[in-house]
Amino acid sequence: MFNTLPKHLTGTLLLAGVLSGCTLAPTYVRPEAPVAGSYPAAAEGKAQLDAVELGWREFFPDQRLQALIASALENNRDLRTAALNIEEARAQYGITAADALPNFNGNFSRTRGRTASDQLVPGQPAVGTAYAVGLNMTAFELDFFGRVRSLKDAALATYLATEEAKQSAQISLISQVAQAYLTEQSYAEQQRLAQQTLDSRLDDYKLDKMRFEVGASSALDLRNSETLVQSARVSLATLVRQREQATNALVLLVGKPLGDLPAPQSLSDEKIVTDIPAGLPSDLLNRRPDIRQAEQQLRSANANIGAARAAFFPTISLTAGIGNSSTSLGSLFSAGSRTWSFVPQLTLPIFEGGRNRANLSLSEIRKNLAIANYEKTIQSAFREVSDALVARGTLEEQLAAQDAFLKAQEERVKLTDLRYKNGIASSTDRLNAQRDLFSAQQSLIQTRQLRLNNAIDLYRSLGGGLNENTVTTKS
Template sequence: MFNSLPKNLTSALLLAGVLTGCSMAPTYVRPTAPVAGTFPAGEFATTQSEADAVALGWRQFFPDQRLQTLIAAALVNNRDLRTAALNIEAASAQYDITAADALPNVNGGFSRTRARSAASQLIPGQAPVGTSYAVGLNMTAFELDFFGRVRSLKDAALASYLSTEQARLSVQITLVSQVAQAYLAERSFAEQQEIAQQTLDSRLQDYKLAKMRFDVGASSALDLRVSETLVQSARVSFATLARQKGQASNALTLLVGTPITDLPAPQTLASQQIVTDIPAGLPSDLLIRRPDIRAAEQQLRAANANIGAARAAFFPRISLTAGIGNASSSLGDLFAAGSRTWSFIPQLTLPIFEGGRNRANLTLSEVRKNIAVANYEKTIQTAFSEVADALVARGALAEQLDAQQAFLMAQQERVKLTDLRFKNGIASSTDMLVAQRDLFSAQQALVQTRQLRLNNAIDLYRSLGGGLNETTQAPIATPVQNKTVN
């Protein structure tokens, strides 16, 4: 059938196959990072050597096996991460749809037509009702992309796909850090609740002794009421922490996406086996490490490509419609000699007057690119600020933790001395009440400070782009299939 394809149609199809068109999109230039070359050296900033947080797998950064189990379950069951993965599939399908416009659409068809002609138009001897059959291949309105409109739209769709892929990686980094911090919150409330329980048990014993002393007239009603006040205060604290621990546990289950049982025994917040401390690299490394920065840059590339499509709209659009096949008034003669048909319809569309639509679309594309530049720069500044804040807080929290531990030891010694003075009749019951309350507050504050220090390490790990890899040898990467950046 195709051996007799008309020469002009053959030439047009060959031209369409090799012609990709020039791109009218502006040459992409990555904007200069609007941040300093190094992180600010605050009063407590550290000066450790550079380390690659991305290469440090989350199992190595979080050696706590209980936490590892929770993170692994969250990466499988968390609905936000699952939605982000589905968004990648949707963006990939949208890219494939756009890329298909660069290729001709060829359809096969068969038709049977039965029609009646007007009597005035009939040739003598011709029947008024006739039947015709047709079969063939048709190519409909295939655009020859001389000015790169289709190519620019394809590049924009590819950049949007890559941006969605990086967004999923950013969601994963955030999820890993959120699970870890929710786990620390639950552990912090659990440890504080345990302290409150121990304090309540101790104060109940003290209250029993105070009650016995009061019953035999060895102490006053004031001393008894002071002891009772301490008991009720501990009960309030215990109930409050039980509620907070339960809510923190529910929040952790929501992040994980499914209830987890038979977990390994938890580590205490004082343990060195929960997180691994890491030094920080330079701000320029964030351009490679952070998926959110990569996503913002791909969005900028998409906006840049859309300018090319808007520019191409000012130029003529050339499209081809062609077909080849057979036609006959009899189904049996459909493939007989002389039944061959073909058509070739080139079409040129030249914009003459469109009420400023094309100019407005170009202006809109340029404004959207400027918005994308601003978003890209803001993303870099945000990343820089997060790392800088984490570095400054790391040194300060280390100093704060040392001070808090020393403060607790001083409070414990104070309670011992006050208790001794109270038993010897030198200190009042009020002095004992204040000392015990301060000790309980110091114990709670130490647990909270440990949690803050661990959260800070997690913040630094996340802000440097850590949380994608499970091990340093096997980084997780989402394949881009056969899509490439032009």
């Protein structure tokens, strides 16, 4: 009979392998994208590469910014956490996948015991020793109804979702570093402007004080000039604080002190690609990793329904073993010492207090939640792209208008100064003109930052930032 065990066991395992491909999970169907077929604002201009193919080194040509992004990708703790989450999900998937395979254990045992005197066989000692060695397969579930298969599919989808989450975190990190860099540079340029303005106003104040001392101007003129100086000092102190705080935020994103970096470029000189074609909203389903992550989470919830359904059906498990047993260690492997066991077990759920039905209902509810989350993720992505496209069309006009406004303010200051020196304009007119000029200069810097931030927003919302260098397609 020992020779028949491998046939029984092999046949049973082969049958389990064939039936393990079955599953009670619903057939997965991707939900329809709940968005319009086109964006409200059409993309102007065309480019040879879309955002996904365009590497971030090509999109951000500033070498200082490139160094910051490279350092952040290596040292940022949030991105490192996302990578560790992938490792965790991969390990969990390996544990779940192992349940689909039989587990074999080798064992050796030595048992020593005493037999009761009324149970002794004549000639048998009261104290005896037994040795056993063998190979056992413990409680291997024959997955006839796909419970283990469904759990494996759910674990795989969860693992893939964490992969997508890391890619989404990388895209977000690159855009955050770029925008934090622009914020720091904007404050730096405004700080230099405030310092230049303060120096200029101090010179004007000295002249106004000399004019007042010789009686060429009134005390009001002197106080107006002093007001301009103190206003510039307030602005300078504020910008110094804001720049330092922006630098701290950048250091946190980069993950280490900034150190030696290439010289920064002016916001007016920085050439960041802005004419990225938006494509169709349906493209976002494959471009955006956060959408792919939400879909993998939906697949996982769908597979868990199969596991919940399988709980209503019998569970069939198999325990088997083969080995040798003897009362003497020397005769453990002699003829006649071989043993084997083959124990199939069927467990049929009869009464479980509604647990299985509630678990199935919970799985279906979680799937519906996953569908809602998937659809909301698509809608959010659609809005982000739409907002970026709308802003791109208006920010260029705003920047041109702001530049023209600054030139007009500069001419106004020149004319007001000339009229003030000739005694036609008052010191109040001169005060207002210089304040408006400083405000217009700051607004121009801020508008340039907004335009560049908009380019980054569009690049991120279209899924750009996964590649370091531009993807080249062979013709």
